[in-house]
Amino acid sequence: MSNGKAKAYTNIALIKYWGKQDEDLIIPSNSSLSLTLDAFYTITNVSFSKNNQKDRFYLNKQLQNNQQSKKVYQFLDLVRKKAQTDLFAEVTSYNHVPTAAGLASSASGMAALAGACNEALRLNLSNEELSALARRGSGSACRSIFGGFVEWEKGNSDSSSLAHQIESNHWEDQLAMIFILVNDRPKTISSRLGMQQTVKTSSYFPIWVKEAEKDLIIAKNAIAYQDFEALGKVSEANALKMHATTLACEPPFSYWSPDSLRAMDEVRTLRQQGFSCYFTMDAGPNVKVLCQKNDAPAILQELQKEFLPSQLIIANAGPEIEFLERNVSR
Ligand code: FM0
Secondary structure: OEEEEEEEEEEEEEEOOOOEEEOOOOEEOOOEEEEEEEEEEEEEEEEEEOOOOOOEEEEOOEEOOHHHHHHHHHHHHHHHHHHOOOOEEEEEEEEEOOOOOOOOOHHHHHHHHHHHHHHHOOOOOOHHHHHHHHHHHOHHHHHHHOOOEEEEEOOOOOOOOEEEEOOOOOHHHHEEEEEEOOOOOOOOOOHHHHHHHHHHHOOOHHHHHHHHHHHHHHHHHHHHOOOHHHHHHHHHHHHHHHHHHHHOOOOOOOOOOHHHHHHHHHHHHHHHOOOOEEEEEOOOOOEEEEEEHHHHHHHHHHHOOOOOHHHEEEEEEOOOOEEOOOEEOO
């Protein structure tokens, strides 16, 4: 039997990944840039053993059905092939999310699973190689292998599409992200399906890809110069461009709910009042507010006038993947 255990933190993209050039290998159409966060993480233990009759996946102590386990099982098939083993696995995951917010956890989840498998099967992958492997589980997971600011270079093959940390002199430690969890949750389209529809049907998609590459350069410059306004501005603009692609789909769709609009409006109003803050949004209705750590308490106080305390969560920059105990007996 061989065990591996890893802890990976979630990440939120400032320059979004939206669209694949290769759906099977999960190679994106554009490079992206994210901030790893400390507030949400996944701890995953995987044990391969000849005593297992089949794969099993437990999330927060609940055994998941085949549908819920599909991506995990596909990932296990991939690592089994790599390690040339046919042992079945038991995967036990804990998602640490402060409230029952239903926040997406595929980034931290797949990163932790990749890390745990690397340990259990002694794949001896470097963090770069691990990033490429985690990508096969979920694209954004490749960025959760690293801490702080992370760039995922799109690459053009299985081994060249991977993330790395962006050197920033620890500037990320001076930043914060406030999550506004909106209550009016529309029926969501998964990011996998949403981007598939976008690539296939959105007339704005080719423009998006060009814009995202330009925005990425601006964001990297802003990080190099520790220019918060520049980073905030380009992040907000990039998120809006991503969401614009979905409106140009056939049929059109949107991840925004009335409360998302209210939250975005609130951020703009705060900015007019002199608060330095910018929003971003992913494939769901929650709004995330990027600000500087020193300003976070005052901005939080303002947001509390509009939203319930339970709807607001502050996150700081988070670390790279951590490998927990290793226990192998053969
Ligand atoms: O995180 O189809 O990784 O850059 O969150 O599993 O590769 O769940 F806003 C959307 C994340 C997409 C932007 O997509 O998709 C970002 C998004 P997969 P993911």
